[in-house]
Amino acid sequence: MFYRPDTFAAALRLKADHAAAIKPISGGTDLVVGLNRGQSLGVDVLDLTAAKDYRRIDHADGSLILSGGTTFAQLEQLDIACLARAAASVGGPQIRNRGTIAGNLATASPAGDGSVALLALDAEVELAHADRGTRWLRLIDYFEDYRQTALGDDELISHVRIPTPSALQASAWYKIGKRGAVNISLVCAAAARFLDGRICLAFGSVAPIPMRAVQTEKLLQGQPLTGALLHQAAQAASAEVKPIDDWRASADYRKAMCAVLARRVLEQLQTDDERQMP
Amino acid sequence: MNQPVRPDVPPSPTPYAAPPHGVVGQSCGRLDGATKTTGAIKYGADLFWGRAELFVKVVRSEHAHAEVKSIITSEARAVDQVMGVYTHNDMPGTNLQGLILRDHEVLTSGRVRYMGDAIALVVAESEATARLGADAVQVEYEPLPVIDSIESALAKDAYPLYKAGNIMGGKRIRKGNVDEALAGAAVVVTESFETQSVDHAFLDLEAGVACYQDDLLTIEAPGQWVHEERRLIALALGLEPEHIRIIQPATGGAFGGREDISIQIYLGLAALKHPGKTIAMRLDRAESVRARHKRHAMRIEYTLGAKSDGSLTAAKVTVYSDEGAYASTGPAVMRKAASHATGPYRVPNVSVDVYGVHTNNNPTGAMRGFGACQMAIAYEGMMDRLAIKLEMDRFDLRIKNLIQSGDEVTTGQHIQVATAVECAEAAMGKFREVNGGLLVQPDEAHLRRGFGMSVICFGLGYGDGFPDCARARVAFDDAGKAVVYTGGVDVGQGLINMVAQVAADELGLQLDNVRVVAADTALTDESGSSSATRQTYFTGNAVKLAAEEVKEELLDIAGAHLQLHPHEIELTSGFARAIHVPGKEIAIKELVAQGKKRGYKLDQQAQFKPGTLCEDFDTGQSPRSFVTYLFGAHVSQVLVDIETGEVKVERHIACHDVGKAINPQAVRGQITGGVAQGIGMALMEEVISKKGRILNGNFTDYILPTIKDVPHVECIVLENTDPGGPFGARGVGEPPLIGAVPAVLGAIQDATGTAPNILPCTPERVWRMLQDGTNA
Structure with missing residues (x-):
């Protein structure tokens, strides 16, 4: 069966009733790829694209609340550097017009560009159930293992909450791929510095999940981002990530790139004063 | 003002005037452009609509190397809607295919040698049920050791893939005394290069239909040489060629990838088994990548010697070429590699040994560049x-060593019109138009800018x-339109316009008064393959010759009407006009009508068969290896991130001497496309396999360049008349790719100070190269 409810509430009802027997689809950038490779879905499909109330971006209490159905094309327009640039690096224009942030989070690919940017922003994700209501989780607690998340079979991702630009001092993004577009990250990194001084650093394609480099972050807290500290952080990041060898890239390369990318994204967070410091 | 006074006499007419005066040299729109834009034209898979009755699916090997112990088809036959399951036992003919050696079974009887080998064929009422049937075929294998690289094939205790071992064959060049020359050289440079396996990656996947009716097997599927396909299908299926008709549908790209037979014999077998039914078959991307031949991966060991002033004295080259499981066009590719081993340079002492090595990888065969591409990477x-x-x-250094007109290439052939120097100077001149060629280095310490160049030659x-002949027929139809018949295949490169423009120019017609019938074995004569950059030169000439014959008839008809000698009449813009008497003219349409009444045929055939000479097998020398040579030069500018290894091509200049651009826009299109493909080969494209199993058989993981990876290509088209080409034209197809790759690699070297020798230069390879001075 193919369901196409016109409200998110109706979609939630269907998901709660059918649980694992129904798969949500928006951009289809994962499910359709699987179908093209001859994999059978084996389940019903829940098309979320007709739910108009699933594409909204709202401001509330110093936060930005994105509906799960927010597309990468919409995210590209946001005034949040790391998220906008990550979104702009996803696929090509057609994919960005279809692909959604909830899809990125639900698929939980370690190379999910949107997931990495949201991790650096210390975003929260709202998981919703038709009867049980909603629950908010920090994204860092949401990713559990390779393509495993806290999202229940009977839930949908309703919202993502990120700090507004006014709570952010700066954020940065860098992605290495084999070509200029329609590109799976070999390694990607995002960093954000908040007005309260916190710094978050996240990487993609270097662990079973999109990961926050929490050990490296500890080094950075409350310290001016001097050249020496950046160097130290780069080494720490490289040591902290757990990449694998695959035919896309070797673990060696990915580790080395984490050091390079950590320094690059953190440099972009520096204040002018810090840039002068050794 | 001070011009000499010229006597007021008309110019002397020259009946042999060669220069084009009509549509040759104009960027006429594609005759098939409108239908391609609207989608009205039918590609292979479009033929299914409303016609396909039965569908074919092939069962392919699960092993890269194994003995097939048994094939059980009973369960597959029992699948609902499955109409037939066929194996080698059902093949009526030789069951063999292969363009040079018939060494590849269509349906395997005993041993599978790569994962694309076909074992059985399922015919069903839908594609889905055909797939179910294919899944139900049970094949019992006894796995054999898998040879997955040149190294493992050459290992001392390597499992022999064939009785003769793992060396398929070789080609060599011997000229002068290389060892002596190297010993006496002031400088000697040695390097080894590794090039990768590349997929043709045309967008129009293999698809077509077939029907056997009234003792005629009709196959409509895209290839590159319909008449050769007919011969090969006839052999494999045990039919006489005259009982087979091949029709080429509209085709979206080939690049050599359609030279080996793809789906045609399967379609033919299914059609023979189900007479009267229209059979359909198509490959999806995964199956296409898995089944089809690739570009040869090569390991090239190169030693080059020179005097202290830079004059080259000697080249010693050893090439190992991964031929994969079957020969395909491998022997010819090896020969092309050998004969292009020193490119456009004067090298008096040359020794080249090319060895083809069998593995359990996909067979390797024709792909744009055909062995010359890999050698250009090495010599440049x-x-x-x-x-x-x-x-x-x-x-x-390059200018000093480039051959000049009259010099010989490595095979000993003297080149009549060698324009390598002119190409190189034009490309560099264009490069220097920006800031005098001085590169501004970026402020960021991790970014380095550099440029590279290449000069290449290519035997056409x-x-x-090898017998190389084109045939054509030019006739006027009853509506007064000129019709060009050619067996040549338009795979998207623009052959249809090429032949139409040549005929129109010769006959003094506008392009809309010409139509083309191409690539149908029932309607057209053999014109050779759309490959080897040969169609403009060969079929262009054949069409011109046939059109000249018709033109003579038209002039005779016009002469009687205008009361003039034919030499006093020209055909132009749809009219026969008196050259010296303004206003004295008659419409060609009218002439055609008159002529037909007066018994003129206005229907002429011609062939063009210039001939070349087989090389001496011991020395590789031949006074005429190729009918003519093409020259080109590229300059590429890149930005390299030395910390991440990322490379971005910022500028690319490509200069090619095409003799005469029949359609300049089409020529620029070919150059731009070749450069894009070359950037792909230099930086990202690579078929990655492990133990004979391809790991990236889809366009998510097989990385083709996008518009963000290819800059606007700055094309320079030179037109130095070729003495033997139609209107002086040579061709353009392959050289743009050949020139692009080494220019990009040279730019990386210039930017980073380290020269890459393993392709493609992915970020990781460049990074590794900069870490340890080599990208191994």
Whole structure:
């Protein structure tokens, strides 16, 4: 069966009733790829694209609340550097017009560009159930293992909450791929510095999940981002990530790139004063 | 003002005037452009609509190397809607295919040698049920050791893939005394290069239909040489060629990838088994990548010697080429590699050994460049290295050694019109138009800018004595339109316009008064393959010759009407006009009508068969390896991130001497496309396999360049008349790719100070190269 409810509430009802027997689809950038490779879905499909109330971006209490159905094309327009640039690096224009942030989070690919940017922003994700209501989780607690998340079979991702630009001092993004577009990250990194001084650093394609480099972050807290500290952080990041060898890239390369990318994204967070410091 | 006074006499008419005066040299729109834009034209898979009755699915090997112990088809036959399951036992003919050696079973009887080998064929009422049937075929294998690389094939205790071992064959060049020359050289540079396996990656996947009716098997599927396909299908299926008709549908790209038979024999077998039914078959991307031949991965060991002034004295080259499981066009590719081993340079002492090595990888065969592409990477890489060692400018070193008209290439053939120097100077001149060629280095310490250059040559046509002939027919139809019949295949490169423009120009017609019937074995004569950059030269000539015959008839008809000698009449813009008497003219349409009444045929055939000479097998020398040579030069500018290894091509200049651009826009299109493909080969494209199993058989993981990876290509089209080409034209197809790759690699070397020798230069390879000075 193919369901196409016109409200998110109706979609939630269907998901709660059918649980694992129904798969949500928006951009289809994962499910359709699987179908093209001859994999059978084996389940019903829940098309979320007709739910108009699933594409909204709202401001509330110093936060930005994105509906799960927010597309990468919409995210590209946001005034949040790391998220906008990550979104702009996803696929090509057609994919960005279809692909959604909830899809990125639900698929939980370690190379999910949107997931990495949201991790650096210390975003929260709202998981919703038709009867049980909603629950908010920090994204860092949401990713559990390779393509495993806290999202229940009977839930949908309703919202993502990120700090507004006014709570952010700066954020940065860098992605290495084999070509200029329609590109799976070999390694990607995002960093954000908040007005309260916190710094978050996240990487993609270097662990079973999109990961926050929490050990490296500890080094950075409350310290001016001097050249020496950046160097130290780069080494720490490289040591902290757990990449694998695959035919896309070797673990060696990915580790080395984490050091390079950590320094690059953190440099972009520096204040002018810090840039002068050794 | 001070011009000499000329006597007021008309110019003397020259009946043999060759220069085009009509549509040749104009960027006429594609005759098939409108239908391609609207989608009205039918590609292979479009033929299914409303016609397909039965569908074919092939069962392919699960092992890269194994003995097939048994094939059980009973369960597959029992699948609902499955109409037939066929194996080698059902093949009526030789069951063999292969363009040069018939060494590849259509349906495997005993041993599978790569994962694309076909074992059984399922015919069903839908594609889905055909797939179910294919899944139900049970094959019992006894796995054998898998040879997955040149190294493992050459290992001392390697499992022999064939009775003769793992060396398929070889080609060599011997000229002068290389060892002596190297011993006496002031500088010697040695390097080894590894090029990768590349997929043709045309967008229009293999698809077509077939029907057997009234003792005629009709197959409509895209290939590159309909008449050769008919011969091969006839052999495999045990039919006489005259009982087979091949029709080429509209085709979206080939690049050599359609030279080996793809789906045609399967379609034919299914059609024979289900007479009267229209059979359909198509490959999806995964199956296409898995089943089809690739570009040869090569390991090239190169030693180059020179005098202290930079004059080349000797080249010693050893090439190992991964031929994969079957020969395909491998022997010809090896010969092309050998004969292009030193490119456009004068090298008096040359020794080349090319060895083809069998593995359990996909068979490797024709792909744009055909062995010459890999060699250009090597000889241009060597020129860059030699320049560094000699502390000479790379450009000056090249100019000093490039052949001039009259010089010989490595096979001993003297080149009548060698324009390598002119190409190189034009490309560098264009490069220097920006800031005098001085690169501004970026502020960021991790970014380095550099430029590289290449000069290449390419022997056109099959060469080396292989029969190479084009035929054409030009006739006026009853509506007064000129019709060009050619067996040549338009795979998207623009052959249809090429032949139409040549005929229109010769007959003095506008392009809309010409139509083309191409690539149908029932309606057209053999014109050779759309490959080897040969169609403009060969079929262009054949069409011109046939059109000249018709033109003579028209002039005779017009002469009687205008009361003039035919030499006093020209055909132009749809009219026969008196050259010296303004206003005295008659419409060609009218002439055609008159002529037909007066018994003129206005229907002429011609063939063009210039001939080449087979090389001496011991020395590789031939006074005429190829009918003519093409020259080109590229300059590429890149930005390299030395911390991440990322490379971005910022500028790319490509200069090609095409003799005469029949359609300049089409020529620029070919150049731009070749450069894009070359950038792909230089930086990202690579078929990655492990134990014979391809790991990236889809376009998510097989990385093709996008519009963000290819800059606007700055094309320079030179037109130095070829003495034997139609209107002086040579061709353009393959050289743009060949020139692009080494120019990009040279730019990386210039930017980073380290020269890459393993392709493609992915970020990780470049990074590794910069870490340890080599990208191994």
